[in-house]
Amino acid sequence: KAGVTQTPRYLIKTRGQQVTLSCSPISGHRSVSWYQQTPGQGLQFLFEYFSETQRNKGNFPGRFSGRQFSNSRSEMNVSTLELGDSALYLCASTTSGGSYEQYFGPGTRLTVT
């Protein structure tokens, strides 16, 4: 089975711009979660989508949003980028059946200049 894929792997943007990151979960997984990893704050949960609906949300400003499509692929959008948004953004897909194991993609490294 193919793992979680994320595109692009690297991205450089300028302050004030917006960015969209994409995540394709493992086949059969319907839940997709997003995390931000920075040296200062560590790993923080952004949100989780299941069947095209946001079910859970972390403590991030409204500039961070996401969506999920009918094929379970998910996108994350950050508007009005700030320097502090520079981070590794990780996507994870969760197993079905109640084991709640999350399998991560390789991440998208976003640099805001």
Next chain:
Amino acid sequence: AQTVTQSQPEMSVQEAETVTLSCTYDTSESDYYLFWYKQPPSRQMILVIRQEAYKQQNATENRFSVNFQKAAKSFSLKISDSQLGDTAMYFCAFMKHSGGGADGLTFGKGTHLIIQP
């Protein structure tokens, strides 16, 4: 809100030795899951082991095992016969089990484990 604490920022052991990484957590929840993840220099997060809070038996996966003490809110990871490929950041993570499915993972700050040849 949950918190996860990893008190050892860095550890270094010789190859083939056994090492134990510590993790404590704070929660008022009774139904939850605990995980250990490994993040090597490639930055790929890899699930190492999982423990359900309602299970008293400690989880084991090959050379990896946990010591889960629910009353003490402690969840340590033991790596036996350590190998050079075990060098990585190790994160302890907590997930509340809610009626709405999988909640987000709450991570500790991580322990950088170095296996010396």
